[in-house]
Amino acid sequence: MTVGTRPRAQRAHARTEATGAASTALRRLLESPRRPARVLAAFPYGIYLEVRTELEPQVIAVVTGSAVRLPNAMVVTGPLPQVTVGDEAYVGDGSIEVGRLGLRAHRWWNPAPPLGPVDPVRLSASLPRMAALCDRSARRPGLEGNGAASLLAEGCAEASLLRVVTAAEQLVGLGPGLTPSGDDMLAGVLVALRHLGAAAGVGRAVWLADWLAAAVTFDARGRTTPISAALLHCAARGEAGGEVLAVLRGLAGRQELEPALHRLLQLGHTSGADLAWGLRIGLAAVVSLGGRAGEH
Incomplete structure (x- = not known):
């Protein structure tokens, strides 16, 4: 006689929720309906996501404060998740989901502030x-x-x-x-x-x-x-x-x-x-x- 065992249900990994400072260049993309994205590149201080769209190239840089603050970046204070090139992500409905990290913008910054009059x-x-x-x-x-x-x-x-x-x-x-x-x-x-x-x-x-x-x-x-x-x-x-x-x-x-x-x-x-x-x-x-x- 064999004794069967019920397979244990796999425990879902909890998602970490965080906030960041986002460029206003990303506002329209973040506030659009949720859509799939993929990891283009991953470094210790930055993750680049490509959002699948028929319009102009849509790339988001999720970076820490130690990285260069690109004009299409969301800057986060905590560590970045471990991801690899090709991993799935999602962008829209006000958030970015990559790996186990869920991000929302808690403030915005302008990547094209006017200089004002200059002589x-x-x-x-x-x-x-x-x-x-x-x-x-x-x-x-x-x-x-x-x-x-x-x-x-x-x-x-x-x-x-x-x-x-x-x-x-x-x-x-x-x-x-x-x-x-x-x-x-x-x-x-x-x-x-x-x-x-x-x-x-x-x-x-x-x-x-x-x-x-x-x-x-x-x-x-x-x-x-x-x-x-x-x-x-x-x-x-x-x-x-x-x-x-x-x-x-x-x-x-x-x-x-x-x-x-x-x-x-x-x-x-x-x-x-x-x-x-x-x-x-x-x-x-x-x-x-x-x-x-x-x-x-």
């Missing part, structure tokens, strides 16, 4: 300071000496759509990593043109930002990584991470420039230097276009 003379004085700091830094951009990068700088300074769009077509997705160097540089250019151009009253720079944004986001999902494509869409709207925003404030005289630029340059392998190079190109374009407007 163009101040920006002109900031350009050589930024150029000197970047040139002295040991942190070099990944595309230093690249012809397309030079073409982009020349096109922006002259508001030449042909040159700018031609350069952008070559730069999107150029370089290795989750955020290729070409994308990081373009993101820096976009936010500088939009924010500094608006602050200094240089409408031509904002006009150029609109056209460049259209060029870099067109089919970005098919030309670069999902994470980088999402960040390009953020930059097209003027949304940026905390380190980039700090440099913009430094250029505008709202805070010290040198420490802000130093923090930006330290990011990643070349990402910080690539972003700084883009900001420098955008700043130079705003100064150049503002001077031309003054001549007329």
Whole structure:
């Protein structure tokens, strides 16, 4: 005779509920109906989730306070769950569910705060300071000496759509990593043109930002990584991470420039230097276009 035993019911793992500070860039996605997502990448201080949608690339960065605060991030105070690439997640109905963690936004932060009016003379004085700091830094951009990068700088300074769009077509997705160097540089250019151009009253720079944004986001999902494509869409709207925003404030005289630029340059392998190079190109374009407007 055999004695049967009833299998024990498996105990469901309890979900940990937590709150975080979310970028307003995520508000529409979080407040939409619940939908599936998947883990794109997982690191000790950050998890990247891709939400399945037919619209522009939708990527959420769930990060701790020790990570870079990207414009599409929710920042949490506690530890992140153990997940692997390809794991299922869910986003919507006000929450993010990944692994055993359920997250809700308890406050929001703006990834594109306006700078307010800035004297163009101040920006002109900031350009050589930024150029000197970047040139002295040991942190070099990944595309230093690249012809397309030079073409982009020349096109922006002259508001030449042909040159700018031609350069952008070559730069999107150029370089290795989750955020290729070409994308990081373009993101820096976009936010500088939009924010500094608006602050200094240089409408031509904002006009150029609109056209460049259209060029870099067109089919970005098919030309670069999902994470980088999402960040390009953020930059097209003027949304940026905390380190980039700090440099913009430094250029505008709202805070010290040198420490802000130093923090930006330290990011990643070349990402910080690539972003700084883009900001420098955008700043130079705003100064150049503002001077031309003054001549007329």
